Amino acid sequence: MTGTRHSYIKSRSGCQNCKRRKLKCGEETPSCRNCERRGKVCSLLGSSASLAANPSSALPHAQLPSxxxxxxxxxxPPGTGDVGFGPAGxxxxxxxxxxxxxxxxxxxxxxxxxxxxxxxxxxxxxxxxxxxxxxxxxxxxxxxxxxxxxxxxxxxxxxxxxxxxxxxxxxxxxxxxxxxxxxxxxxxxxxxxxxxxxxxxxxxxxxxxxxxxxxxxxxxxxxxxxxxxxxxxxxxxxxxxxxxFHTTEVKRSWEFKQADMRALLEFQGFIKTSTSEEDEQTRQLLLDAFQELRRALYFFYDGNYGNEAKNRSLFTWMYKISDEFLSLVQQGNRKALCILGFACVLVHQLEYNWWCQGWGIRWIERVYASLDSVHRFWIAWPIREIGWVPKRETADSKNI
Structure with a gap:
């Protein structure tokens, strides 16, 4: 017996991008999968019709921590949908x-x-x-x-x-x-x-x-x-x-204060004396980047600074760091990667912020995996400060 073929009924409520490209639109809200994959703004975003047609997308709200x-x-209640609101959708x-x-x-x-x-x-x-x-x-x-x-x-x-x-x-x-x-x-x-x-x-x-x-x-x-x-x-x-931007503790102290823990001073000395791999310009780029990082770390390890100063020190370091230094990172310069390892401490120390949680460990993992055994030695201090333990298979792997 020949089975009956069920014809596909074309949806008339799909998004405009899918219609234009003649694609089958899943009509997911607030943006269909096709638009999400292509980074396009979906016409279903904020559409009351599409949201009402997908009531399962509305989740009941549980009580959150006080x-x-x-x-x-x-x-x-579940199933009420995200009902459209206002002319802007x-x-x-x-x-x-x-x-x-x-x-x-x-x-x-x-x-x-x-x-x-x-x-x-x-x-x-x-x-x-x-x-x-x-x-x-x-x-x-x-x-x-x-x-x-x-x-x-x-x-x-x-x-x-x-x-x-x-x-x-x-x-x-x-x-x-x-x-x-x-x-x-x-x-x-x-x-x-x-x-x-x-x-x-x-x-x-x-x-x-x-x-x-x-x-x-x-x-x-x-x-x-x-x-x-x-x-x-x-x-x-x-x-x-x-x-x-003005009259903050960080701005007043930035140019005059630097963290001076032994591990920082020793790594700075390593940059100065290990010149075989870099020319003078590259070495100065590394020293400048590390000096800015020492200034940021000062607000975590010296003085009596609150959480706001610590937050600002991270953003100030992000602002101060040069494009040339980031180019060294992208080129795989090992000393530049070590400096990122020290920067992981900044992010990890800010884990009292919900938006920073998990970043320190995720970042140090990647930095560690990109270094050879010689340069892994120099990020021993950041690893201890973060409290991360390298996986055995990573620690025993061959030099990269």
Whole structure:
């Protein structure tokens, strides 16, 4: 008996990109898989029709830990869906994420009252006139919820990625023409992007390092933030947000203080005396990069500095590090890789921040695996500080 062939009924509600490319659209929300794979902004993002057609995407909200990482907004029963909201296509989930950002996420970004207030009030307000800022805020909040709710982690990471894809598609064209009118919103987009990259370590679809590189995604993205800061001869430093950068403990002490632990001094001496591999210019690049790192480490090991100074010391180091040094890393310069090993300590010491958790160990693993036995000796101090134990098969492997 010949089986009856069931004809495929073409969906009329697929996204515009899939229709244009004549692809079968899975209509996943908030962005279909085809668009996610290609990094395109899906027309289903925020579509009330598509969200209502996929009620299983709405997850019930469990009670979250009390304290600074407060519970998510009002619970809703399973199966209610993310109902469309407003002419811009924002959903109930978007409203919940914005609420979560206001009562929780913004409070985790800085302990400085002035900076914290800027994150809490000014950034979302700016998002109402610059939608890419609002999308990035929602993406950051969703990444935070993914951290707080491991049972729904990938769902919220998917939501974060879709919103950040939308924000990036709007902001990227503006980065080639930074003006006084868009510098501040682009700055807000850029720093939320850095936080999103930090917070996406456990996202199964996020690449924490670019291919085989030892440079984390957030360090690469911070170069974009630096571009915004330095645009128009550094106009942002004298703009209405100049208070974010001036009169801080870190800024006052940076040029005059350096950590002086024995391990640091010995490695610095190794750079100075081991000249067979590098020319004078390369050696100076290495010394300058390591000196900046010693300045950052000072705020962790010397004096009586709070968490905010430690956070700022990491970002100051990220700002100060040169493109030429990162080129040495990409070229596989072993001393440059050792300096990254010391930098892993900075990130690990900041694990009291949800967005930094896990990075120190993940980073030192990659650095260690890229070094030969001679240079692994020089990162013994970072390994001890982090408390990481190399796997036996890695420790016994042949020199790289």
């Amino acid at each position: 304290g600074s990482e407060t519970a998510l907004p009002i619970p809703r 924002f959903t109930i989930l978007d409203m919940e994420l914005l609420h979560h950002y206001s009562i929780s996420t913004a409070l985790t970004l800085s302990s400085d009252p002035t900076l914290g207030n800027y994150f809490l009030q000014s950034v979302p307000q700016l998002g109402f006139s610059h939608i890419y800022v609002l999308h990035s805020v929602l993406a950051l909040a969703s990444s935070h919820v993914a951290h707080l709710r491991p049972e729904s982690r990938q769902y919220y990471y998917d939501q974060s990625r879709a919103r950040h894809t939308a924000a990036t598609s709007m902001a990227t064209p503006l980065l080639s023409d930074i003006s006084t009118a868009n510098a501040i919103p682009l700055f807000c987009f850029s720093f939320t992007t850095v936080f999103i990259a930090f917070g996406s370590l456990r996202d199964e679809d996020h690449l924490p390092f670019q291919e085989s590189s030892l440079i984390p995604s957030w360090l690469v993205l911070f170069r974009g933030l630096r571009t915004v800061l330095e645009a128009n001869n550094g106009a942002l430093f004298s703009s209405s947000v100049s208070f974010l």
